[in-house]
Amino acid sequence: xxxxxxxxxxxxxxxxxxxxxxxxxxxxxxxxxxxxxxxxxxxxxxxxxxxxxxxxxxxxxxxxxxxxxxxxxxxxxxxxxxxxxxxxxxxxxxxxxxxxxxxxxxxxxxxxxxxxxxxxxxxxxxxxxxxxxxxxxxxxxxxxxxxxxxxxxxxxxxxxxxxxxxxxxxxxxxxxxxxxxxxxxxxxxxxxxxxxxxxxxxxxxxxxxxxxxxxxxxxxxxxxxxxxxxxxxxxxxxxxxxxxxxxxxxxxxxxxxx
Amino acid sequence: xxxxxxxxxxxxxxxxxxxxxxxxxxxxxxxxxxxxxxxxxxxxxxxxxxxxxxxxxxxxxxxxxxxxxxxxxxxxxxxxxxxxxxxxxxxxxxxxxxxxxxxxxxxxxxxxxxxxxxxxxxxxxxxxxxxxxxxxxxxxxxxxxxxxxxxxxxxxxxxxxxxxxxxxxxxxxxxxxxxxxxxxxxxxxxxxxxxxxxxxxxxxxxxxxxxxxxxxxxxxxxxxxxxxxxxxxxxxxxxxxxxxxxxxxxxxxxxx
Numbered sequence: 001x002x003x004x005x006x007x008x009x010x011x012x013x014x015x016x017x018x019x020x021x022x023x024x025x026x027x028x029x030x031x032x033x034x035x036x037x038x039x040x041x042x043x044x045x046x047x048x049x050x051x052x053x054x055x056x057x058x059x060x061x062x063x064x065x066x067x068x069x070x071x072x073x074x075x076x077x078x079x080x081x082x083x084x085x086x087x088x089x090x091x092x093x094x095x096x097x098x099x100x101x102x103x104x105x106x107x108x109x110x111x112x113x114x115x116x117x118x119x120x121x122x123x124x125x126x127x128x129x130x131x132x133x134x135x136x137x138x139x140x141x142x143x144x145x146x147x148x149x150x151x152x153x154x155x156x157x158x159x160x161x162x163x164x165x166x167x168x169x170x171x172x173x174x175x176x177x178x179x180x181x182x183x184x185x186x187x188x189x190x191x192x193x194x195x196x197x198x199x200x201x202x203x204x205x206x207x208x209x210x211x212x213x214x215x216x217x218x219x220x221x222x223x224x225x226x227x228x229x230x231x232x233x234x235x236x237x238x239x240x241x242x243x244x245x246x247x248x249x250x251x252x253x254x255x256x257x258x
Numbered sequence: 259x260x261x262x263x264x265x266x267x268x269x270x271x272x273x274x275x276x277x278x279x280x281x282x283x284x285x286x287x288x289x290x291x292x293x294x295x296x297x298x299x300x301x302x303x304x305x306x307x308x309x310x311x312x313x314x315x316x317x318x319x320x321x322x323x324x325x326x327x328x329x330x331x332x333x334x335x336x337x338x339x340x341x342x343x344x345x346x347x348x349x350x351x352x353x354x355x356x357x358x359x360x361x362x363x364x365x366x367x368x369x370x371x372x373x374x375x376x377x378x379x380x381x382x383x384x385x386x387x388x389x390x391x392x393x394x395x396x397x398x399x400x401x402x403x404x405x406x407x408x409x410x411x412x413x414x415x416x417x418x419x420x421x422x423x424x425x426x427x428x429x430x431x432x433x434x435x436x437x438x439x440x441x442x443x444x445x446x447x448x449x450x451x452x453x454x455x456x457x458x459x460x461x462x463x464x465x466x467x468x469x470x471x472x473x474x475x476x477x478x479x480x481x482x483x484x485x486x487x488x489x490x491x492x493x494x495x496x497x498x499x500x501x502x503x504x505x506x507x508x509x510x511x512x513x514x
Contacts, residue, residue: 015433018457028456032488135453136393137429145393195452199285199479200278225454229484236288236480 001249003258004029004227005128005192006168006219007037007068009060010053012133013046014140019223022060026067032227034220036067038128038166038252040098044073045133051084058092069256071096071128075104076112082119089123095256096120096166098128102146108156117160126164126188126255129153131171134224150176157181157189164255167191168219174203179211188255192219193247194230198237205238213243217251259501262286262482264385264424264450264474265294267320267328269312274319283324285479295474295504296320297331297358299387304362307341310334314345318352330354331385335362336370343376350380350514356507359386365404365421366412374416381512383420385448389430396429406435410442417444420507425476426462427451427485433461440465446507449499450474454481459489459499468495472503 010020019028029037044053050073061068072088074081074097088094097120101108117127132147139145150172157165157178167173170191178189193216196204207215218234220227234244268275286294298313310333317330332349334342334357346357357377363370365386377384390405391397409423423439426432428451439445449459449471462471468491475482486499
């Protein structure tokens with residue numbers, strides 16, 4: 001079984017995406033033997049009122065909840081996030097939260113951000129942090145140049161000791177402290193492998209050696225990215241089948257209680 | 259068969275970084291990459307001829323270590339034009355198959371013309387580090403990096419040259435460069451780099467044609483292979499990109 005931690009629906013304003021509606025995304029998943037995917041609305045990054053994007057997403061994935069696991073996008077500085085987070089969790093059955101400080105103009109350790117992360121944690125929702133959405137070297141001139149940094153991730157992980165974090169599009173975490181607090185039966189901090197490698201520098205292997213295969217999850221970035229490179233990484237990774245099973249689905253099944 | 263048209267070996271303590279070279283070959287073994295075109299350019303500043311020669315010596319060492327897997331590209335800085343022409347002769351004599359330029363000059367700078375004319379004379383390709391960079395820090399760090407517009411301009415002056423625009427997946431706005439190259443039919447583009455935007459290969463095939471694309475990784479090995487395997491193109495197009503187009507380029511070389 002393969003679960004993708006890093007999938008998206010909707011339009012990106014600066015580049016044409018394909019396979020970016022539900023039939024298209026499911027088709028891309030089928031073509032690559034991906035069984036389930038955690039999805040957020042790209043529109044939630046750009047709408048001032050993110051909740052409208054969450055409502056769009058809930059409608060889009062209706063009837064496909066066996067394969068698409070929605071994560072909400074919310075801005076902790078926008079009025080009503082407390083009510084909307086509860087609506088997403090309790091009425092729309094969203095399973096987690098994805099945050100975009102670079103686009104919503106805050107820092108992860110701001111008081112409002114920590115308050116929202118704490119509220120999500122109390123509702124049993126892991127928090128997903130994309131370190132970037134696209135490569136800033138090819139950004140549109142109206143797009144942000146800001147990526148999340150490893151110190152920012154370390155700081156919020158330290159400040160929220162009970163929160164499970166799913167870090168996406170990450171680089172440089174292998175030499176960070178973010179996985180150090182993982183404990184059996186407790187909160188989990190994991191990174192997807194979409195920007196990591198299983199050869200040469202082999203930072204996937206480095207994380208496994210230091211913190212166990214429990215710290216890595218499968219993620220592609222579809223439909224922004226081709227899914228095949230992520231699949232190749234697992235194929236060529238020098239790890240046993242039990243470790244690969246954790247990466248491909250086991251870790252996310254545990255974190256999301258699937 | 260797969261030929262990576264854009265790869266690198268490294269210097270360590272004034273010699274070939276052998277461990278890095280072994281790991282490059284190991285990655286090739288695990289991802290079915292049969293051959294790699296390698297260079298060792300100075301990626302910052304304006305290097306002196308001694309530094310340039312050291313990088314090429316390291317490539318020659320790698321070619322001797324893995325003669326069936328690694329073929330060399332001779333790095334030069336065209337401003338040292340007499341030294342560059344001599345270095346190209348030396349490197350071709352050692353069995354290298356092409357020229358590698360980095361970001362010291364725009365490729366259509368007249369300072370580069372003697373190197374291009376030498377490449378035409380020898381029938382060898384010129385691969386240039388390229389990109390249309392959109393974020394200020396990276397752009398400011400590489401003020402003379404070439405993009406598709408520079409290549410198209412040079413190709414109009416030298417239509418007989420075999421020019422390869424490096425890494426459409428190297429991080430810049432590849433759609434900008436592909437648009438610029440669409441009407442420059444003699445320029446190839448390599449597909450290397452960490453960027454694996456869904457649809458990028460199909461778009462490159464649409465604008466340039468599969469016969470003008472070269473598979474490459476530039477040390478992003480799974481990304482390099484995965485984007486070609488994942489692209490919605492025909493098997494004949496995939497074969498052309500993975501191997502055949504590079505063979506067409508190699509066949510242009512003048513006998514020495």
